Amino acid sequence: MDRIVRAWVDGWVVSRGAAPPVVEPWGCTIDMGMDGHVARHVLGATGDDVEETVVRKVAGAVTGAGVWLKVFRDPAVVGDWLGEGWWIDPEPGCLMTLPLTTLPTTTPADEPPVPDGYRRRTWSRGGLVRTMIAAPDGSWAARGQLAPTGATAVVDQVATSPAHQRKGLGTLVMHTLQRAATEQGAETCVLAGTPAGKGLYESLGWTVSAPLTSARFTGHGTP
Structure with a gap:
């Protein structure tokens, strides 16, 4: 996992009182347990290192509403990789240091x-x-x-x-x-x-x- 992404994850779970992240081959999963925000999958790669096959695999395995996906690549690219049922935040964010x-x-x-x-x-x-x-x-x-x-x-x-x-x-x-x-x-x-x-x-x-x-x-x- 990219070190800045991991640093953000480690601090974010403390800030939000979330469950400790569960490390996955592609990043990590964070349980929140809230209506509309049950859990989030955070991909560990950034920029061009984010692979389409990985995004499709992680997104395709989601079946429950209220699960979030965080991908550190442009929404104009990632949006084409997500299947039906995914809402994309119209205001793209950025990871900053x-x-x-x-x-x-x-x-x-x-x-x-x-x-x-x-x-x-x-x-x-x-x-x-x-x-x-x-x-x-x-x-x-x-x-x-x-x-x-x-x-x-x-x-x-x-x-x-x-x-x-x-x-x-x-x-x-x-x-x-x-x-x-x-x-x-x-x-x-x-x-x-x-x-x-x-x-x-x-x-x-x-x-x-x-x-x-x-x-x-x-x-x-x-x-």
Whole structure:
């Protein structure tokens, strides 16, 4: 399995409270046990190393609705390999990394300031580091979390409320999590990004390692 993919899997299961991954010849299977997200199959190869025969075999063995497939190749290619009953996320994602060892050492004083009236709180529980920003009226404005797993740490569930975008909150969340990763001894950060967040991550030094296709088996061809 590609080392960045494995690093993402190891951190993602911690972040989401999923079952430990079961290693397969083609990657791994992660049990979630949720309605609409029973399990996910993550292929271990990336880019041109992803083989059509392998994708077809893994996808073809899925019979239950709510099973996800994660393939690190362009959806325009992968989509033609999936049979009937697969819904493909119309917003293709990407696997991204940030080498922390090349970044200058920072302290909380070096981070962007919290906008006037907003409140940030960061805490650690169960191995996770979480940070949230509340709006002046107390409502949710932004959040994110980090799952350190040794030399790598996975950034996950970063989001900003539409009502509070373009205020630098996403940048503040990322700086907070990146500093926490460094403090935990991680050398590299990994995340699976969306098109909406890709620009922010790239502005902070993250680079794309591979495209990401997310597909869910519906059993009847509709989402």
